[in-house]
Amino acid sequence: xxxIEGGICAVKGVKxxxxxxxxxxxxxxxxxxxxxxxxxxxxxxxxxxxxxxEHLKECGQMFxxxxxxxxxxxxxxxxxxxxxxxxxANLLADKLKVDPHTxxxxxxxxxxxxxxxxxxxxxxxxVFKNLGNxxxxxxxxxxAIMTTDLVPKSYAVELEGGIRIGGIAKGSGMIEPNMGTMLxxxxxxxxxxxxxxxxxxxxxxxxxxxxxxxxxDTSTNDNVFIIATGESGRPDMSKFQEGLExxxxxLAKKIARDxxxxxxxxxVTVEGAKSVEDARKAAKAVVxxxxxxSAVYGKDPNWGRAVCAVGYSSCDVDPRKVTLEFSNGxxxxxxxxxxxxxxxxxxxxxxxxxxxxxxxxxxxxxxLGDAKATAWGCDLTHEYxxxxxxxxx
Amino acid sequence: xxxIEGGICAVKGVKxxxxxxxxxxxxxxxxxxxxxxxxxxxxxxxxxxxxxxEHLKECGQMFxxxxxxxxxxxxxxxxxxxxxxxxxANLLADKLKVDPHTxxxxxxxxxxxxxxxxxxxxxxxxVFKNLGNxxxxxxxxxxAIMTTDLVPKSYAVELEGGIRIGGIAKGSGMIEPNMGTMLxxxxxxxxxxxxxxxxxxxxxxxxxxxxxxxxxDTSTNDNVFIIATGESGRPDMSKFQEGLExxxxxLAKKIARDxxxxxxxxxVTVEGAKSVEDARKAAKAVVxxxxxxSAVYGKDPNWGRAVCAVGYSSCDVDPRKVTLEFSNGxxxxxxxxxxxxxxxxxxxxxxxxxxxxxxxxxxxxxxLGDAKATAWGCDLTHEYxxxxxxxxx
Numbered sequence: 005x006x007x008i009e010g011g012i013c014a015v016k017g018v019k020x021x022x023x024x025x026x027x028x029x030x031x032x033x034x035x036x037x038x039x040x041x042x043x044x045x046x047x048x049x050x051x052x053x054x055x056x057x058e059h060l061k062e063c064g065q066m067f068x069x070x071x072x073x074x075x076x077x078x079x080x081x082x083x084x085x086x087x088x089x090x091x092x093a094n095l096l097a098d099k100l101k102v103d104p105h106t107x108x109x110x111x112x113x114x115x116x117x118x119x120x121x122x123x124x125x126x127x128x129x130x131v132f133k134n135l136g137n138x139x140x141x142x143x144x145x146x147x148a149i150m151t152t153d154l155v156p157k158s159y160a161v162e163l164e165g166g167i168r169i170g171g172i173a174k175g176s177g178m179i180e181p182n183m184g185t186m187l188x189x190x191x192x193x194x195x196x197x198x199x200x201x202x203x204x205x206x207x208x209x210x211x212x213x214x215x216x217x218x219x220x221d222t223s224t225n226d227n228v229f230i231i232a233t234g235e236s237g238r239p240d241m242s243k244f245q246e247g248l249e250x251x252x253x254x255l256a257k258k259i260a261r262d263x264x265x266x267x268x269x270x271x272v273t274v275e276g277a278k279s280v281e282d283a284r285k286a287a288k289a290v291v292x293x294x295x296x297x298s299a300v301y302g303k304d305p306n307w308g309r310a311v312c313a314v315g316y317s318s319c320d321v322d323p324r325k326v327t328l329e330f331s332n333g334x335x336x337x338x339x340x341x342x343x344x345x346x347x348x349x350x351x352x353x354x355x356x357x358x359x360x361x362x363x364x365x366x367x368x369x370x371x372l373g374d375a376k377a378t379a380w381g382c383d384l385t386h387e388y389x390x391x392x393x394x395x396x397x
Numbered sequence: 398x399x400x401i402e403g404g405i406c407a408v409k410g411v412k413x414x415x416x417x418x419x420x421x422x423x424x425x426x427x428x429x430x431x432x433x434x435x436x437x438x439x440x441x442x443x444x445x446x447x448x449x450x451e452h453l454k455e456c457g458q459m460f461x462x463x464x465x466x467x468x469x470x471x472x473x474x475x476x477x478x479x480x481x482x483x484x485x486a487n488l489l490a491d492k493l494k495v496d497p498h499t500x501x502x503x504x505x506x507x508x509x510x511x512x513x514x515x516x517x518x519x520x521x522x523x524v525f526k527n528l529g530n531x532x533x534x535x536x537x538x539x540x541a542i543m544t545t546d547l548v549p550k551s552y553a554v555e556l557e558g559g560i561r562i563g564g565i566a567k568g569s570g571m572i573e574p575n576m577g578t579m580l581x582x583x584x585x586x587x588x589x590x591x592x593x594x595x596x597x598x599x600x601x602x603x604x605x606x607x608x609x610x611x612x613x614d615t616s617t618n619d620n621v622f623i624i625a626t627g628e629s630g631r632p633d634m635s636k637f638q639e640g641l642e643x644x645x646x647x648l649a650k651k652i653a654r655d656x657x658x659x660x661x662x663x664x665v666t667v668e669g670a671k672s673v674e675d676a677r678k679a680a681k682a683v684v685x686x687x688x689x690x691s692a693v694y695g696k697d698p699n700w701g702r703a704v705c706a707v708g709y710s711s712c713d714v715d716p717r718k719v720t721l722e723f724s725n726g727x728x729x730x731x732x733x734x735x736x737x738x739x740x741x742x743x744x745x746x747x748x749x750x751x752x753x754x755x756x757x758x759x760x761x762x763x764x765l766g767d768a769k770a771t772a773w774g775c776d777l778t779h780e781y782x783x784x785x786x787x788x789x790x
Contacts (some may be wrong), residue, residue, distance in 0.1 A: 048708030080704050080716060080738055115701020116738040143577050224705050294687065295785055302786025308508020311473050312617050323441050323473060345473055345509040346476030386779050392688055393695025 007249050011142030011158035011315050016193035017233030020141045021134040022148025023127050027113065029074035030093035030127050031148035032096060032135060033156045035191050035231040039067035040201035041108070042209050044226035052109040053225060055089040063105035064233070065198035067231050070108035070189060071096045074149050075173070076119050078111040079224040088119040095128050108229050112151055112174060115224060125195050142172060149187055151390055152176040157258035161247045167194045175259040185239045188213065188228040188255055194244055195234035204245055210371045212252035215284065215379040217292045218259040228252075260291075260380035261363070265387030268362035270300055273378045274314070276370040282319035283370075283377035289317030290366060291381025300364055301383035305355035307339040314368055325371040332361035342371070398640050401439035403564045404535030404551035409586035410626030413534045414484060414527040415541025416520050420506065421703030422467035423520050423676035424541035425489060425528060428584050428624040432460035433594035434501070435602050439618035443472035445502040446618060448482040456498035458591035460624050463582060464489045465503035467542050467567070468519055472617040473509040481512040488521050501622050503580050505544055505567060508617060529658055542580055545569040545784055550651035554640045560587045560629045562640045570653040581606065581621040587637055597638055598623050605645035608677065608772040609653040610685040621645075653684075653773035654756070658780030660753035663693055666771045667707070669763040673678070676713035676763075676770035683759060684774025693757055694776035700732040707761055718764040723756035737762070 012018050012033065018321035041060060043053045060067075071092050076087050089109045097104035131148075135141070146156035153176045160170030171190035194203075209228055230248075261269040272290045277283035290296060293313040299306040307328060315322055324343035329336050337354045339346055358364070405411050405426065415424035434453060436446045453460075464485050471478050482502045490497035524541075528534065535671060539549035546569045553563030564583035589597075602621055616735075654662040665683045670676035686706040692699040700721060707714055717736035724730050730747045732739055751757070 046705065046708040047711075048704055056597060077701070080701055080733070082717070082737055114699065115705060116733070117701075117740045167788050204703050224701075224708060275591030294781075298782055301782065304785075304787050305508065308470070308473055308510075308617075311441055312439065312508055315439040315617060318440075321440050324475070340473070340509070344475055347510045384785075385783060386782050388687075389691050389694065389777060389779050392691030392697075392777075 005161050005163050005243065005250065008160045008162045008168065010139040010160055010170065011146060012191045013137045013139055013142040013171050014160040014170045015120070015168045015233065016235035018191045019135040019137050020145035021131050021136060021152055022145040023131050024148045024150065027075045028123050029148035029150065030124050030131050031072045031145040032069065032131050033145055033189055033234050034069040034135060034193050036068050037066065037231050038201055039065055039108070039200040039206050039229065039231045039232045040198055040228060041229045042205060044224060046224050047235055048080060048224050050077055050111060050225040051081055051085035051089040052078055052111045053227060055086060056108045056110065059093065059105045059108060062218035063103060064104060067108055068100055068102045069096060069107040069350055072110035072111060072149050072153055072187060073124055074112050076111060076113040076117055076261055077115045077225050078119050080116040084118060088121055091121060092124065095125065099132055099379045104185070105109060110227055112149060112187055112225055144338065146172040149174040152264050155262055155264055157255055157262065159251050159254040159258070163239060163243050163247045165240070167239045167244065168192065169251050171251045171255050173255040173259055176262055176264045182194040187225070190228065190230040190251060191233065192230065193233045193236035194239040195237050196232045201230050201232055202249055207245065208249045208252040208376040211249055211264065215288065215377065216256045217288055217379065217381045257380050258296060260382050262381035264391045265385040267301060267384030268364055268383050268384055270364050270366065270381045270383065271378060272366045272368070273376065274368045274370065275376040277375040278320045278373040280375045280380060283375045284379070286317045286319040286368065287377050287379035290368070291379045297381065300359060301385045303356050303359040305352045306361065307355065310366060310368070311331040311340065314318040320372055321370055322372065327369040329367040330355050330358045331367065332358045333365060398554050398556050401553050401555045401561070401698060403532040403553055403563065405565050405582060405584045406530045406532055406535040407553040407563045408561045408584040408626065409628035411584045412523050412528040413538035414529060415538040416524050417541045417543065420468045420544070422541035422543065423517050423524050424465045424538040425462065425524050426538055426582055427462040427528060428455070428626050429461050430459065430624050430626045431589060431591040431594055432458055432501070432622065432624045433591055433598050434620060434622045437617060439617050441473060441617050443470050443504060443618040444474055444478035444482040445471055445504045446620060448479060448486065449501045449503065449620065452486065452498045452501060455662050456496060459499060460501055461493055461495045461499040462489060463501035463503060463622055465542050466543055467505050468705060469504060469510055469512050470508045471504040471508040474511060477511060481514055483697050484514060485517065488518065492525055503620055505542060505580055505618055539565040541781065542567040545657050546655055548655055549654065550648055552644050552647040552651070554643055556632060556636050557727050560632045561585065562639065562644050564648050566642045566648040566652055569655055569657045580618070583621065583623040583644060584626065585623070586626045586630040587627045588630050589632070594623050594625055597641055600638065601642045601645040604642055605649040608681065608770065609649045610681055610772065610774045628739035629718050638787065650773050653775050656775035657784045658778040660694060660778055661757055661776050663705030663759065663774045663776065664756050664771060665759045666769065667761045667763065668769040669765055670768040671713045671766040673768045673770055676768045677772070677778050678759065679707045679710045680711040680772035682706040683761070684772045687777050689753045690774065693752060694778045695702035696749050696752040698745045698752065700748065702761060703761070704733065713765055714763055715765060720762040722760040723748050723751045724758040724760065725751045726758060757766060
């Protein structure tokens with residue numbers, strides 16, 4: 005497996021394009037084949053999530069493409085929202101002369117405002133006529149779905165034998181996916197059925213998107229779609245899984261690093277847990293803690309906050325066995341060694357120095373079992389407050 | 398029932414005093430009688446929490462007093478921490494010539510640093526010799542336990558018939574109590590057994606301290622102690638419960654309002670829920686949401702974030718039935734009316750105006766049942782990040 009350029013357009017059979025103007029954006033991604041998706045578990049589901057779920061069921065899990073917009077989440081928009089989401093699918097279906105149920109719909113932006121359908125309709129032709137399969141086309145689609153994101157996020161791999169998997173994603177705030185995450189679109193030219201895709205996607209999502217936290221807010225709009233065009237034939241399944249997980253994890257890390265206002269990525273690995281569930285809960289509690297996130301921003305070696313978060317995560321922990329280590333990837337420092345805290349000046353100075361690097365790696369060893377998990381997050385900064393104190397105004 | 402001045406010293410049989418110097422502080426509270434307490438559910442428990450729990454068991458639940466310090470949480474301090482917590486109790490027990498098990502110990506401050514026992518020992522005499530039962534003495538004890546708190550927090554009531562209940566509290570960050578909260582000490586001159594106190598305290602704590610969130614971090618050190626001196630005789634139990642809940646709720650609200658960096662108190666009431674558990678989860682999800690807290694700070698009428706938080710709280714919700722209202726206590730505005738969003742300019746302008754007031758009242762009606770709960774929190778501000786980016790340095 006090797007990383008390749010080109011985003012989703014690295015995958016055979018995919019065409020994409022998008023346009024962005026202020027907060028408004030429209031993207032189209034075409035790919036014909038079996039599709040699968042995971043959606044937010046928020047009980048207040050956005051209209052496009054509801055409509056896409058229905059479409060997947062109605063079309064025999066075969067998609068022709070996806071239409072996605074930024075500028076409006078089309079969430080909490082009552083019956084009109086459902087009508088608007090269907091209209092978005094119809095726009096693309098009419099043009100392609102296909103069953104509208106074979107189109108996925110996806111939205112991000114402010115909640116509770118009516119869709120400005122005129123803007124999307126007015127810009128549809130411009131996007132459609134530019135659809136292509138170049139790296140630039142992938143980036144155009146990627147940029148069209150950005151909100152407070154600072155950078156577009158894409159990742160693609162080529163497996164041994166030539167099969168490719170590529171994805172794009174957006175996500176910056178309202179991020180603690182409980183299933184999918186914000187918007188992510190993955191394509192592969194492997195030949196796979198819907199059932200295979202759904203099963204593989206679920207496993208990959210649990211290790212990637214479901215392990216990132218920016219602010220602990222689970223969105224109404226989270227989705228991850230995957231479509232397999234089949235143009236490169238059957239894959240070796242374990243290699244495909246490895247490749248899919250790589251794409252999902254890299255995209256998830258990019259979302260965490262681009263968390264609203266973030267200056268660094270925080271990667272927390274919990275090992276020696278009694279169960280994977282325990283390890284996940286503990287790792288996510290640390291990356292979710294506003295106190296720890298603020299301390300990382302300020303390079304304040306207040307490591308007790310990380311241990312405190314593990315303690316309230318509901319994972320099994322024996323404080324006398326815990327080891328805690330900070331690292332910048334080269335250099336590392338133990339702050340707690342088998343339960344014994346190291347709070348001398350030299351240790352704290354070293355920890356402060358390491359906290360200046362991006363990313364910051366945090367390792368917690370519980371010594372209670374063999375299970376392990378990694379979660380990703382970012383620091384909490386003044387800029388996060390700036391962005392979110394005036395999002396709609 | 399009426400509110401009275403004097404804090405814990407309004408209660409017959411209570412003496413208190415404290416001293417504060419920079420981040421270091423020492424408080425002593427004397428009261429003889431049946432005692433009860435609730436402690437943090439964090440699995441990493443601070444040494445004073447462990448020691449106080451043991452003491453309550455060993456002394457037949459009869460206390461002579463409490464010694465509390467700020468400047469060091471004495472949490473994650475290994476065996477030395479336990480020794481230091483016992484030494485703190487011994488300091489007071491030796492002076493009073495009583496069994497050390499009749500003394501409660503309580504700490505707040507940085508985690509994972511050894512206690513500076515010399516400072517506490519050096520200042521013990523000064524505090525002890527000034528013990529008294531004036532309102533000033535209560536305030537001295539109150540100020541001695543402050544960390545990032547901007548104001549001391551006390552509240553007292555007199556029940557019909559003369560029985561009094563008074564409490565002090567501290568708490569500003571690392572606040573999402575799951576049992577007790579930061580430090581709170583309540584006294585009453587009612588004559589009550591330990592079992593009665595414990596039962597009554599648990600009910601009151603669930604409605605008050607357990608319903609506030611500043612940052613979602615559950616501390617290693619949370620505690621609420623209550624001691625009944627008995628000097629005013631047996632209370633009417635329902636009136637006592639009402640008075641105890643009033644004291645706990647007023648102190649909890651003061652903690653939320655004094656959340657690190659806060660400019661306003663947010664009171665969220667969820668009604669029409671299927672169960673009280675559901676209502677509590679939904680109300681706490683809204684006051685916990687960093688996105689909603691930031692929006693309140695910036696007076697950004699981005700009300701969709703409140704509805705989104707209700708949706709991911711795991712409480713039962715039917716978006717078509719939800720009503721959402723913001724109020725400043727006098728004026729109010731409906732942002733969602735039985736599922737229909739109101740996002741016209743006039744409504745948003747009115748919401749923005751109301752969001753300028755302190756406190757901000759948020760009411761969510763689910764129309765699914767009769768259960769109701771209220772939670773308290775505060776806005777998320779630049780100052781929160783300032784405080785927590787450099788707490789230890």
